[in-house]
């Protein structure tokens with residue numbers, strides 16, 4: 001599939017990922033110019049390496065996964081599809097082709113990469129299970145993961161009016177996608193151990209902290225459910 005003219009922007013939030021960022025950009029089946037790296041205050045060479053690889057770099061000094069994604073979206077211009085991908089090379093960037101295909105074929109608005117394979121510790125799997133189960137109970141959805149590697153039509157994403165600036169980002173997108181009635185697909189993506197140091201699920205403590213924030217996000221979205229309108 002030739003994706004060069006498909007108007008895709010790839011958003012990569014990154015915090016101190018100098019060991020992996022170049023490999024992620026190089027492995028993408030798209031020109032590096034369509035990649036936006038949101039550098040979240042890295043103290044290593046992440047930003048310089050991303051720029052050297054040909055990506056656009058935006059800097060978001062305020063920490064937070066969602067804050068970085070929002071900063072990248074602000075410069076995404078006239079992209080018609082947005083792909084989100086982590087900077088740690090734990091996913092296979094070439095699988096972008098599989099994630100965008102259903103959108104290009106008008107079979108989906110939103111395609112979620114469900115992580116299969118190695119590299120995720122038991123506590124990360126347990127935390128994900130807990131959050132996914134809570135979402136499915138509350139919203140009647142059939143999600144199986146909250147993975148970072150995902151593709152969404154830009155006009156659909158705009159309708160969701162994303163706000164979360166931290167680890168609730170992926171959850172907010174899924175919950176609002178269900179509420180807005182987006183046509184959603186979950187496809188397997190293969191994971192492997194990340195390069196470099198995990199900032200979240202590398203320790204039990206990190207996972208518990210992230211999962212606590214995620215459950216708070218789910219509770220908040222549940223309580224404010226009636227207040228949202230999607231035009």
Ligand SMILES: Nc1nc2c(ncn2[C@@H]2O[C@H](COP(=O)(O)OP(=O)(O)O)[C@@H](O)[C@H]2O)c(=O)[nH]1
Nearest residue numbers: 013014015040064065068086087198199200201
């Ligand atoms: N923007 C932003 N990105 C972060 C932050 N912490 C981690 N990341 C990025 O988010 C992704 C997931 O983080 P990671 O450390 O791999 O967590 P793990 O997958 O749970 O081990 C990576 O691309 C990180 O560079 C943060 O505070 N802000």
Ligand SMILES: [Mg+2]
Nearest residue numbers: 086088090194
């Ligand atoms: Mg990771």
